[in-house]
Amino acid sequence: MEEQQKRAKFSFEGIRRASRLYQYAKPYRWQFAGGLVMLMLSSATSLAFPKLLGDLINVGQAGELHLHINRIGLMLVAVLALQSIFSFFRIRIFVSVTEKTVAALRQATYSHLIRLPMKFFSERRVGELNSRISSDISQLQDLFTTTLAEFLRQVIVIIGGIALLAYTSWQLTLFMLAIVPAICILAVVFGKFIRRFSKQVQAQIAESNTIVEETLQGIFNVKAFANEFFETGRYKAKTDEVVKTGIKSGTYQGMFVSFLIFGLFGAMVAVIWKGVLMIGDGFAVGDLFSFVLYSGFIGGSISGLAEIFTRIQRALGASEHLLEILDEPEEKIQLLPPAARRPHFNGEIRFQHVGFQYPSRKDLPVLRDVSFHAEPGWQVALVGPSGAGKSTIVNLLLRFYDPAVGHIYIDGQDTREYDLSLLRSQMAVVPQDVFLFGGTIRENIAYGDTTASEEAIVEAARQANAWEFIRQFPEGLDTIVGERGIQLSGGQRQRIAIARAVLRNPRILILDEATSALDSESEKLVQEALDKLMEGRTSIVIAHRLSTVRRADMILVLDKGGVVESGTHEELMRKSEGLYRGLSELQFSH
Numbered sequence: 042m043e044e045q046q047k048r049a050k051f052s053f054e055g056i057r058r059a060s061r062l063y064q065y066a067k068p069y070r071w072q073f074a075g076g077l078v079m080l081m082l083s084s085a086t087s088l089a090f091p092k093l094l095g096d097l098i099n100v101g102q103a104g105e106l107h108l109h110i111n112r113i114g115l116m117l118v119a120v121l122a123l124q125s126i127f128s129f130f131r132i133r134i135f136v137s138v139t140e141k142t143v144a145a146l147r148q149a150t151y152s153h154l155i156r157l158p159m160k161f162f163s164e165r166r167v168g169e170l171n172s173r174i175s176s177d178i179s180q181l182q183d184l185f186t187t188t189l190a191e192f193l194r195q196v197i198v199i200i201g202g203i204a205l206l207a208y209t210s211w212q213l214t215l216f217m218l219a220i221v222p223a224i225c226i227l228a229v230v231f232g233k234f235i236r237r238f239s240k241q242v243q244a245q246i247a248e249s250n251t252i253v254e255e256t257l258q259g260i261f262n263v264k265a266f267a268n269e270f271f272e273t274g275r276y277k278a279k280t281d282e283v284v285k286t287g288i289k290s291g292t293y294q295g296m297f298v299s300f301l302i303f304g305l306f307g308a309m310v311a312v313i314w315k316g317v318l319m320i321g322d323g324f325a326v327g328d329l330f331s332f333v334l335y336s337g338f339i340g341g342s343i344s345g346l347a348e349i350f351t352r353i354q355r356a357l358g359a360s361e362h363l364l365e366i367l368d369e370p371e372e373k374i375q376l377l378p379p380a381a382r383r384p385h386f387n388g389e390i391r392f393q394h395v396g397f398q399y400p401s402r403k404d405l406p407v408l409r410d411v412s413f414h415a416e417p418g419w420q421v422a423l424v425g426p427s428g429a430g431k432s433t434i435v436n437l438l439l440r441f442y443d444p445a446v447g448h449i450y451i452d453g454q455d456t457r458e459y460d461l462s463l464l465r466s467q468m469a470v471v472p473q474d475v476f477l478f479g480g481t482i483r484e485n486i487a488y489g490d491t492t493a494s495e496e497a498i499v500e501a502a503r504q505a506n507a508w509e510f511i512r513q514f515p516e517g518l519d520t521i522v523g524e525r526g527i528q529l530s531g532g533q534r535q536r537i538a539i540a541r542a543v544l545r546n547p548r549i550l551i552l553d554e555a556t557s558a559l560d561s562e563s564e565k566l567v568q569e570a571l572d573k574l575m576e577g578r579t580s581i582v583i584a585h586r587l588s589t590v591r592r593a594d595m596i597l598v599l600d601k602g603g604v605v606e607s608g609t610h611e612e613l614m615r616k617s618e619g620l621y622r623g624l625s626e627l628q629f630s631h
């Protein structure tokens with residue numbers, strides 16, 4: 042029952058909601074109208090054929106073929122020529138409108154998607170979002186280029202055809218109409234039933250594609266865990282499901298087609314039978330011939346409508362998915378003028394009784410009553426066992442999320458009151474797993490400030506101790522890294538990330554220390570670069586090795602979401618029962 046209600050709502054609400062996507066086509070509405078005119082003209086000319094052929098037979102029957110053959114022949118050629126011209130322009134115009142509309146829709150969806158808050162991304166899979174932009178939009182493209190045009194053409198043929206038929210013989214038209222619409226209604230009901238299956242097949246195909254995408258992206262893990270057979274099994278199970286549903290859907294489709302053939306051709310036979318009985322008295326053989334042709338046109342169009350109806354419903358489903366994304370509220374970010382990006386903050390940070398849980402797991406408090414105060418230029422180290430909430434503190438500072446209770450102040454002002462883009466422009470992150478985009482080293486460093494000059498980039502690389510190794514590559518800054526380029530070592534990637542941060546010149550620096558050990562030479566270079574980078578800025582360091590936090594101005598020891606100890610290394614070491622001292626002894630005992 043509930044399912045049915047939902048589906049009924051889907052039809053009416055769906056069309057209304059999907060019509061909102063019309064805004065992307067609006068700039069091209071006149072062009073689209075031109076295409077519609079072409080479509081109407083080409084459909085109308087196609088309606089002239091049966092009439093002309095019928096006339097040809099009639100004059101033949103009357104033995105006057107030689108008198109009229111040239112006239113009718115020429116008219117047929119003219120109709121053909123007109124139809125070709127109209128069809129060419131219809132396709133050309135519709136394709137151009139569609140391409141532009143679909144590109145606008147793609148751009149709008151992507152630009153919206155990338156502005157959504159982190160909360161949105163932490164709850165969704167990349168593969169799923171990817172398919173929104175690729176396959177859902179392609180379905181809409183089909184709708185605009187072929188489906189809609191087909192739909193209108195069929196409607197014109199049906200209405201125009203019936204009008205012409207009624208003109209030839211209204212009795213025979215009534216007879217035909219008594220049979221065909223009944224079949225048409227049955228066809229639509231059947232078509233709706235089939236649609237359920239094609240939707241299911243699509244969903245299953247999307248799921249199996251997600252497996253391919255995720256395992257290829259994470260191929261390192263798949264291989265390292267020797268899980269090739271496990272993944273093959275998982276993929277096989279999913280694709281086997283597709284086969285099962287696909288075959289079921291195919292069976293019903295087959296039944297649907299046979300039903301249409303039997304019903305429609307049966308109707309045609311009935312019409313011919315009735316028509317033959319009516320010949321004579323102003324109704325000639327040629328008229329019956331054109332009548333049957335028109336009925337064929339109409340029958341074909343009606344059966345085509347059911348398929349088109351299914352396609353429109355599918356496109357409605359796709360637009361529903363897209364609208365779901367487009368309706369998600371964006372983060373309040375904006376393009377900052379370069380002047381606004383200049384150092385702005387002093388870098389004083391205060392957490393006041395901050396409590397937090399992730400929106401996706403509301404029952405699990407991740408931070409409880411976290412309070413601390415860092416003076417500008419301080420180096421604050423966050424230590425504590427895995428899952429203690431260190432990264433969460435950073436997430437809140439970057440305002441990926443807002444605290445559930447309490448406040449975070451920067452320079453005495455609540456972070457919620459700052460412009461989000463300005464706030465983030467004052468920070469830079471050197472993450473644990475450095476992500477390099479598949480481009481040149483130059484582009485990767487310039488990610489910190491996309492307007493930076495060549496000199497600034499080189500200087501940043503120098504400061505990050507990265508210039509030495511970059512210079513040794515034959516292509517220098519233009520060396521391609523990432524998927525299709527050379528693979529950099531862990532230490533090199535870290536230094537690229539540091540150069541990125543240097544270029545950004547942030548007031549607040551966030552460092553997520555790499556957990557993987559670098560060799561001592563590389564470690565020295567990275568540490569040196571980091572020390573230089575931290576100079577004169579407030580920095581929050583997520584420390585995994587206690588050896589690096591000794592010089593911190595303040596160490597916050599976190600456990601189960603709360604700050605259990607805080608102070609300098611010396612202060613904390615004095616607490617004989619303290620967690621920090623315990624952890625410290627554990628790390629240095631071997």
Ligand SMILES: Nc1ncnc2c1ncn2[C@@H]1O[C@H](COP(=O)(O)OP(=O)(O)OP(=O)(O)O)[C@@H](O)[C@H]1O
Binds near residue numbers: 400402407425433434
């Ligand atoms: N996006 C998220 N949605 C729901 N829960 C999350 C999310 N991110 C982290 N958590 C949970 O919040 C808790 C704290 O995680 P957090 O990443 O802050 O810990 P951490 O101290 O940085 O750990 P580690 O040192 O292992 O990185 C964990 O229990 C984790 O499962």
